[in-house]
Amino acid sequence: MPASNEFFDSLETRSPEERHQQQMALLPAHIQHAKEHTRAYAGLFADVDPNGISSAEALSQLPVTRKSNLHDAQQQDKPFGGYASQAPGNLLRVFSSPGPIYEPEGDTADYWRIARALYAAGFRAGDLVHNAYSYHFTPAGAMMETGAQQIGAGVFPAGTGQTQLQVEAMADLRPQGYAGTPSFLRILIEKAAELSIDVSSLSKALVSGEALPPSLRQQFSDNGIDTYQAYATADLGLIAYESQAREGLIVDEGIVVEIVRPGTGDPVAAGEVGEVLVTTFNTHYPLIRFATGDLSAVLPGASPCGRTNLRIKGWMGRADQTTKVKGMFVHPHQVDQICKRHPEIVRARLVVTNPDNKDALTLQCALSGADAGTGQAIEETIRDILKLRGAVEIVDSGTLPNDGKVIDDTREYT
Numbered sequence: 001m002p003a004s005n006e007f008f009d010s011l012e013t014r015s016p017e018e019r020h021q022q023q024m025a026l027l028p029a030h031i032q033h034a035k036e037h038t039r040a041y042a043g044l045f046a047d048v049d050p051n052g053i054s055s056a057e058a059l060s061q062l063p064v065t066r067k068s069n070l071h072d073a074q075q076q077d078k079p080f081g082g083y084a085s086q087a088p089g090n091l092l093r094v095f096s097s098p099g100p101i102y103e104p105e106g107d108t109a110d111y112w113r114i115a116r117a118l119y120a121a122g123f124r125a126g127d128l129v130h131n132a133y134s135y136h137f138t139p140a141g142a143m144m145e146t147g148a149q150q151i152g153a154g155v156f157p158a159g160t161g162q163t164q165l166q167v168e169a170m171a172d173l174r175p176q177g178y179a180g181t182p183s184f185l186r187i188l189i190e191k192a193a194e195l196s197i198d199v200s201s202l203s204k205a206l207v208s209g210e211a212l213p214p215s216l217r218q219q220f221s222d223n224g225i226d227t228y229q230a231y232a233t234a235d236l237g238l239i240a241y242e243s244q245a246r247e248g249l250i251v252d253e254g255i256v257v258e259i260v261r262p263g264t265g266d267p268v269a270a271g272e273v274g275e276v277l278v279t280t281f282n283t284h285y286p287l288i289r290f291a292t293g294d295l296s297a298v299l300p301g302a303s304p305c306g307r308t309n310l311r312i313k314g315w316m317g318r319a320d321q322t323t324k325v326k327g328m329f330v331h332p333h334q335v336d337q338i339c340k341r342h343p344e345i346v347r348a349r350l351v352v353t354n355p356d357n358k359d360a361l362t363l364q365c366a367l368s369g370a371d372a373g374t375g376q377a378i379e380e381t382i383r384d385i386l387k388l389r390g391a392v393e394i395v396d397s398g399t400l401p402n403d404g405k406v407i408d409d410t411r412e413y414t
Contacts, residue, residue: 114147125152
């Protein structure tokens, strides 16, 4: 329960020295647990003495586990790649993100630690949260719901799609808060205006899964909605969140974050852009030095809001070619799967754009021996594999750069 009306708990206002000492003191037992209860870390840490890992410097010497390798690891050791400490039947739920990559949910309250981000965004006990994240396959809907339950808020499990029904439900139920992607919140607001439906009860929102450009944040503000961002993943849970200071994202209290040189485990200098590495203290899924593939940088000093944990600048791009579109990860190996279903594709590049701040996918294809229906067939395959709609653009082979890039994220935000 919150320690005061301003902060979720006293952990948020610990001195940096106290936080560091307490987290480092937890590491030896956590690493011992990972070695004893997961096949992956039994191998990775075979020569590691857990008792010697009690400092940031010692932690930085451990091997890195890469998100980009999870798919292959899970194919070799189903279903969790050997990283989970319990079998599926002993878990509360199991989810699947595109890839597929399977994620366990243990039986602890607020398993993904989202309550802290909701609280910082102004959500309180007695609020009703319109939860527009998917409840199907992926864990996003459950992530927000369990966080809301932890702070005593009610939830309307709206999920995605059916925009008219959603705004009608808003008019009837009068929710105070929204949880979902920023692009879908805009769609709901525009649909409500089109239908002359009153959704003015919404006063706050916690958004994630996409960038929140300033113009879109202002649009929400113009509609009376105070909007905050959270940086979270299906495997790690909450990584960082925005407070009312809106100066970067504050790292969650239940993890250790390192910023390292992409492709390595070597920490970069303070303020330098690098890849986000996260160590959780989750006993069900004890990911240690987990490379997210996301780029960010540490901001100096503490947040003016009074929270004392490390601040990062937020999402600054990808260290690899994996990207996120409409809240869904898109991986290079999925583009390869599309091409393998259509042998007539000689070369291909998936281009991600955002006209009018709306994400769009175009698969640029060089073809050989195609017929009139090939483009439509490829579009159907895109939808089947990526779970997203995408257009197909037929191009000459020579127009695609020979640089090994299969996903080209060209989005710009205004």
